[in-house]
Amino acid sequence: QEQLQESGPGLVKPSGTLSLTCTVSGASISRYYWSWIRQAPGKGLEWIGYIYYSGSTNYNPSLKSRVTMSVDTSKNQFSLNLTSVTAADTAVYFCARGSEWLYSWGQGTLVTVSS
């Protein structure tokens, strides 16, 4: 079964850009859709969006103006950029395989927005 691993800075300054990468092993990124989900501390899950290897995307409308996802097939990775972050974007960010049913997940990475 595939494994997913998130990576990126754990601390981002307010108004800055949050950038995360998910590295996939055990599966070709070109075969599936890939998603990002986040969870604020002590809170529930929030769907951010998904991307297909072709570059086709679908974002949560509440975040759409600030979100960009991309895929690097040569590295078997996909990425998330979230601009103009505030403290409300502090959360554990998960990557996952799938666009609807999220079959497998990374362990998650905590990103804190603070000066």
Next chain:
Amino acid sequence: DIQLTQSPSFLSASVGDRVTITCRASQGFSTYLAWYQQKPGKAPKLLIYAASTLQSGVPSRFSGSGSGTEFTLTISSLQPEDFATYYCQQLNSDPYSFGQGTNLEIK
């Protein structure tokens, strides 16, 4: 947007109990619903998709049902490893929203 409300939010039960968690939707839809289990500090795990299809490797004591505005997750006989938080998620329309979660604790 479709809002999902889970009930109860907190549930205390004993090993061997049968428990049911309900997910109610603000708008009806067919079977575009999934259930996830999350343990503290871990990623969620897919249990049920398409409202009633058991994900591979998930014990058969878990089952899902429903359509329209009411969906249920049932655990037929609680095991110690089942104490966790459970979330429903609708995939019928954007944004793919989650319920607020049900925290299942040991009595």
